[in-house]
Amino acid sequence: MTIYNLGSINVDHVYRLHHMPQPGETMASRDYAQGLGGKGANQSVAAARAGAQVVHIGAISAQGEDWVLDRLAEYGVDITHIARLPHVASGHAIILLDAGGENAIILHPGANGRLEAGSVERALEGIGPDDTLLLQNETNLQVEAARIARAAGARVIYSCAPFDIDAAREVLPHVTLLALNEVEAAQLTAASPAGIQVPAMLVTLGADGAEYRDLAAGTVARQPAFxxxxxxxxxAGDCFAGYLAAGLDMGRDLPEAMRHAAAAAAIKVTRAGAGDAIPEAAEVLDFLATHRRD
Ligand SMILES: Nc1ncnc2c1ncn2[C@@H]1O[C@H](COP(=O)(O)OP(=O)(O)O)[C@@H](O)[C@H]1O
Ligand SMILES: [Mg+2]
Incomplete structure (x- = not known):
């Protein structure tokens, strides 16, 4: 039905440099690109491009950055519940890339960390058992939103990223599917060796594919990468999570939803950029028709 996504929206500023600046050094950038990013925005774009109805819940600055909302809308995301906040910067990432491909990143949460409880509650007023809530760790109010969604019987998919064990402990009781990459899964095991209580886990393993662990049934579904x-x-992980959420929301069975998610993520990694590099459903179908792999 509807996928609600309480998520970050970032402007990615990507600078290509000869080398990383040293303290006190000023240098000219060789190249500059600006793109749409933030885990939340990426997941909303993925789910919307997959064909689901997506309502993004988030915030950006009241000053400037109109293109961000235009672009999300262009990708099919409902932007009605994205607040414009005064006196705060939009979330953004300053990404430095040196000639060897190494990166250094400064992330400023800005408006992503200033969501207001009333706005989130209003956005989730209509959520019901056929709906899904997506959450990541780049905004405030995850627990509040997760609680509302679970009380309404909705599916709650939580990406514990960037990894934060305190956030995880608070949000997990309301989660139906926990999504992690390999690094985050190791961080979770280290922080909570006795394991955690959650009905299901998605662990993405980069070029090694992904696993869906149904912890209640004790089964594991594996999806190789293309x-x-x-x-x-x-x-890549956001693209996978958004496509998987959309597939399940649109009634695909798990193996089919995983296959579509892996194909979408495979296309994404062949392109530069984050949100703007996520393919639409037709491209994924074309890809699946020419890349047979189960
Ligand atoms: N090198 C790759 N080749 C093909 N698919 C990839 C590759 N890297 C990632 N993917 C796809 O993207 C998914 C998510 O990637 P992963 O690196 O696990 O997540 P994250 O972006 O969170 O680190 C993988 O499960 C896989 O389907
Ligand atoms: Mg990775």
Whole structure:
């Protein structure tokens, strides 16, 4: 039915440099690109491009950045519940890339951390058992939103990223599917060796594919990655999570939803950028028709 996504929206500023600046050094950038990013925005774009009805719940600055909302809307995301907040910067990432491909990133949460409880509650007024809530760790108010969604019987998919064990402990009791990459899964095991209580887990393993662990049934569904030429893996996990959420929401069975998610993520890694590099459903179908792999 509807996927609500309480999530971050970032403007990614990407600078290509000869080398990383040293303290006190000023240098000219060789190249600059600006794109749409933030785990939340990426997941909303993925779910919307997959064909689901997506309502993004978030915030950006009241000053400037109109293009961000235009672009989300263009990708099919409902932007009605994205607040414009005065006196705060939009979330953004300053991404430095040196000639060897190494990166250094400054992330400023800005408006993403200033969501107001009343706005989130209003946005979730109509959520019901056929709906889904997506959450990540780049905004405030995750627990509040997760509680409302679970009380309404909705599916709650939580990406514990960036990893934060305190956030995880608070949100997990309301979660139906926990999504992690390999690094986050290791961080979770280290922080909570006795394991955690959650009905299901998605663990993505980069080029090694993904696993869906149904902890209640004790089963594991494995989805290999599609072999492709990698250009940029930024947002691969978000693309996978958004596509999987959309597939389940649209009534695909788990293996089919996983296959679509893996194909979408494979296409994404062949392209530079985050949200803007996520493919639409037709491209994923074309890809699946030419890349047979189960
Ligand atoms: N090198 C790759 N080749 C093909 N698919 C990939 C590659 N890297 C990532 N993917 C796809 O993207 C998914 C998410 O990637 P992963 O690196 O696990 O997440 P994150 O972006 O959160 O680090 C993988 O499960 C896989 O389907
Ligand atoms: Mg990765």
């Amino acid at each position: 072999p492709v030429e990698v250009v940029d893996t930024t947002g």
